[in-house]
Amino acid sequence: MKKFEGKVALVAAASSGIGKGIAKVLSGNGCSVAIFSRNADRLKDTADEIEKETGNRVAHYHADLRQRESLSGLVDFVHRSLGKIDFLVMNYGDPKLAPFTELTDEDWDENIDMFLRSTIFLTKASLRDMEGRGGRIVFVTSMTTKMGFENFAISGSLRSAIVNLAKVISLEHAARGVTVNSISQGYVLTDRVRSIARTQSERKGITFEDALNDIRNTIPMKRFASAEEIGNLVSFLCSDEASYITGVNLQIDGGFVRFPF
Ligand SMILES: NC(=O)c1ccc[n+]([C@@H]2O[C@H](COP(=O)([O-])OP(=O)(O)OC[C@H]3O[C@@H](n4cnc5c(N)ncnc54)[C@H](OP(=O)(O)O)[C@@H]3O)[C@@H](O)[C@H]2O)c1
Numbered sequence: 001m002k003k004f005e006g007k008v009a010l011v012a013a014a015s016s017g018i019g020k021g022i023a024k025v026l027s028g029n030g031c032s033v034a035i036f037s038r039n040a041d042r043l044k045d046t047a048d049e050i051e052k053e054t055g056n057r058v059a060h061y062h063a064d065l066r067q068r069e070s071l072s073g074l075v076d077f078v079h080r081s082l083g084k085i086d087f088l089v090m091n092y093g094d095p096k097l098a099p100f101t102e103l104t105d106e107d108w109d110e111n112i113d114m115f116l117r118s119t120i121f122l123t124k125a126s127l128r129d130m131e132g133r134g135g136r137i138v139f140v141t142s143m144t145t146k147m148g149f150e151n152f153a154i155s156g157s158l159r160s161a162i163v164n165l166a167k168v169i170s171l172e173h174a175a176r177g178v179t180v181n182s183i184s185q186g187y188v189l190t191d192r193v194r195s196i197a198r199t200q201s202e203r204k205g206i207t208f209e210d211a212l213n214d215i216r217n218t219i220p221m222k223r224f225a226s227a228e229e230i231g232n233l234v235s236f237l238c239s240d241e242a243s244y245i246t247g248v249n250l251q252i253d254g255g256f257v258r259f260p261f
Pocket residue numbers: 012013014015016017018019036037038039040042043063064065066091092093094095114141142143185186187188189190191192193
């Protein structure tokens with residue numbers, strides 16, 4: 001029997017990249033998984049691919065983290081299709097990157113909707129569902145919660161709020177068998193990193209491979225994480241082995257962030 005047989009996970013923003021890697025690992029461990037994102041076709045292909053690979057049910061729903069109505073529909077859908085939520089994994093789309101003074105009120109509103117309001121809404125809905133049964137909640141943030149990066153005002157500030165939110169909720173639910181943790185990942189080789197490398201290659205007039213190597217060389221391990229490695233950490237935090245871990249923020253970054261605490 002696989003360790004997550006009979007369990008149900010809701011994984012946000014999971015048609016590609018890190019979210020997909022997390023959904024794949026949970027599914028491979030026997031979990032039924034519901035995934036959502038905006039592009040319905042890509043979402044369906046991802047669900048089919050994971051289901052084929054693992055043999056476990058992957059339900060998919062077309063929803064936008066920034067739109068409350070679509071998230072309400074999502075929660076109903078998970079109940080109808082899989083019956084409950086045992087694990088909530090909040091992953092996100094890309095934040096707007098720009099110098100602080102160039103960010104508009106609309107940029108902030110849109111990103112507050114994507115990062116904070118979605119987290120508040122889906123966490124409340126999941127906690128109601130977990131009542132009396134316990135559960136696991138993991139917020140997938142970024143190394144921008146650990147150190148400042150120019151142009152990352154939105155990412156750094158909103159994700160740091162999410163890390164703190166996890167801590168508060170973990171305390172309020174510690175005696176009810178729900179653990180709430182966050183992770184801060186470094187560079188993971190996904191479409192997002194490829195697109196950053198493409199932009200840098202154009203800006204610096206170097207090849208795409210050289211731009212990718214420049215990023216890789218900033219990582220002490222001299223390699224990117226795979227999305228599945230992020231999935232392995234999330235899977236651990238959802239497992240019985242992690243039953244006494246709550247309210248923590250774990251770094252998974254190949255050594256990128258140098259600070260010891
Ligand atoms: N890759 C890294 O090195 C790295 C490092 C630190 C932090 N992060 C952060 O981790 C998160 C995932 O990154 P990634 O590299 O996996 O990116 P990715 O490969 O571009 O995947 C992003 C996923 O989010 C979905 N998505 C985007 N906007 C959405 C929205 N408004 N509502 C619902 N789903 C949405 C996308 O699907 P649709 O387009 O179909 O909606 C896609 O499935 C991002 O917040 C990123 O900033 C990444």
